[in-house]
Amino acid sequence: MRFFTISTSPNSSAASLIHRIQRQLFSSKIGSNSKSLYRKISQLGDPNVSVTPVLDGWVNGGNYVDKQELQRIVEELRFYKRFKHALEVSLWMTNERRFPMSFYDAAVRLKLIFKVFGLERAEDYFNKIPENKKSFSVYLALLNCYMLVKSVDKAESIMQKARDLGYASKPIWYNLMMNLHYRVGDMKKIHDLLTEMEVKGIPHDQFTQSICLSVCAWASDSIGMDKIVATMESDKLAIPHWKTYVTAIQGYLRMGLNDRALPMLTKLEGQLKSPRDKTFVFTILLDLYADIGNKDELHRLWNEFKLTNKIGNKVYLSMIRALVKFNDVEGAERIFKEWELSGLEIDFRVPNILIDSYCTDGLLKKAEDLIAKGISEGGSPLMTTWILLAGGYLRKNQVPKSVEALKKAVSVCTPKFKNQLTTCLDFLETRAYVEKEEEFTKLIKMEGISLTAIFDKLSNFINNGQLRSVPPC
Incomplete structure (x- = not known):
């Protein structure tokens, strides 16, 4: 597999093609041919199934595709985390001299190699x-990789190289480095980078x-947060990005300053006027109103939004989750009924919120019935559905x-989780969680599966000794 191929002597027809590509590069729309090609590729859901035969078949069938369209397809696949395809x-x-490789192509490929094969292959x-x-x-793509794996020394080396080459003149370089230092908890280096930006006259962007807002929240520096918010809102030429508002709101909530978070929520609502990211911003607003404990505003926002906007599964999921945060299970059930009547595709992530609530409250029959109903309707x-149920049984x-539910979880899990779940099953079936408590506790807290309720519940049960008296399976 050749990762880097450069065409050094294109013929005249290729030169003409390059000119046409350059004229069209990153235009606002993908051609209809590309949409058809993307549909063919998107149907290959299994990452182990190669897309190369589809591409070859497309061209061999007499269809035309240009580089701009292929780049768009790559971006779409990246957006949906289909990195291998x-x-x-x-x-x-770019292989077989189909199209010359640009700097942009090389940067994107480096990121994809990192996602598919890891840091060593990317390097x-x-x-x-x-x-x-x-x-x-x-260079920026490699720095991003180092940031993601928290490799401070290598990241600093690349950053210095970027300075030497004159590249580090934009905020993005400093943002990546500050993000890295924030992730490893080195706030002094963040301060040093901000000072460097000030000395060099490099402006702050939304990131x-x-x-800076995250650092202030970490340090419980409400005055610092107030200053940053005032600065970003005083810029008449740039409307603060919704992500910046979210960071500020979360920071104020973390410090218990709900009175300062509320006005920011109102300003965040103003971002709903723009069609871009509207649904995503709405779901975040639902979560934030739940976090701030304002159920009236939650319902107001919900009722206003659904009058003029299409409500999809993710929005229903967010509203149900928000109501559960208030322990308003009856309200969550009413929204769930609306979802059932909406005619939307059955997505078990929606009932999972109620299933988790039922299992936490010991209402196992309601959880079982909800799962059975979803299955009967084709879901x-x-x-995670079976894991939540397993956690309920353990309570x-x-x-x-619980073992039977975990077996069903194993039967539908991805390879990423199979070993952990299988080992967890072995512990439960042999009651080894009693004799090897430390090892089992470490297993159930492994990164990647700790987001599901069962593992926190299992850990609590082990630490409290509640499983020691359970009879053998």
């Missing part, structure tokens, strides 16, 4: 890129502001039923 399209696009790819092709964007329970010391 996106990498295949990227490779197909190997970077080292094979000729020095004259290592542009601003390529810089968000990082497929998720791994009632019904270990055999």
Whole structure:
């Protein structure tokens, strides 16, 4: 598999093609041919199924595709986290001298290699890129990889290289480094980077502001947060991004300053006037009104929004989750009934919120009935559905039923979780959680599966000794 291929001597027809691509690059719409090609690729849901035969078949069938359209397809696949397929399209696009590789293509490919194969392969790819092709964007892509894996020394080395090359003149370089230092808890280095930006006259953008707000929240510095908010709102030329508002609101809530968070929520609502990210902003607003404890505003927002906007599964899920935060299970059930009558595709992430609530409250029959109803209507329970039910059974010391629920979770889980869940099953079936409490507790808190309710519940049961008297399965 060739990760880097450069066409050095294109013929005249290729030169003409390049000119046409450059004229069209990043235009606002994808051609209808590309949409059809993307549909063919998107149907290959299994990442282990190669998209190369689809691409070859498309061209061999006499269809035309240009580089701009392929780049758009790569971006779509990246957006949906289909990194392996996106990498295949990227490779197909430039290999066999189909299209010359740009700096942008190299940067995107480096990120995709990192996502698919890990840091070592990404570094190997970077080292094979000729020095004259290592542009601003390529170095930035590698810095982003180092930030994600929290590799401070390597990130600082690349940052210094960027300074030496004159690349580090934009806020994005400092934002990535500050994000890294925030993730590892080194606030002094964040201060040093902000000072460097000030000395060099590098302006703060929305991401810089968000990082500064996060640092202030971490330090419980409400005065610092007030100053940043005042500064960003005083800029008449740039409306604060909704993500910056969210960071500020969460920071105030973290410090218990609900009175300062409320006006920011009103301003965040103003972002709903823009069609971009409208649904996503709305779901965040629902969560934030629940966090702030204002049920009246939650219902007001819900009733206003659904009058003029289409409500999808994610929005129903957010509203149900928000009501559960208030312990308003009856209200959540009413919204769930609306969802059932909406005619939307059955998505078990929606009933999962109620299933979790029922299992937490010991209402196992209601949880079982909800799962059975979803199945009868053509839905497929998720791994988390069975895990939540398993946690409910454990609250009632019904270990055999918990084992059966976990077996169903294993049957539908992805390879990423299979080993952890299988090992967890082994512990439960052999009652080894009693003899190997420390090992079992470590297992159930492993990153990637700690988001599901069962593992926190299991941990609590073990620590409280509640499982020690459970009879063998």
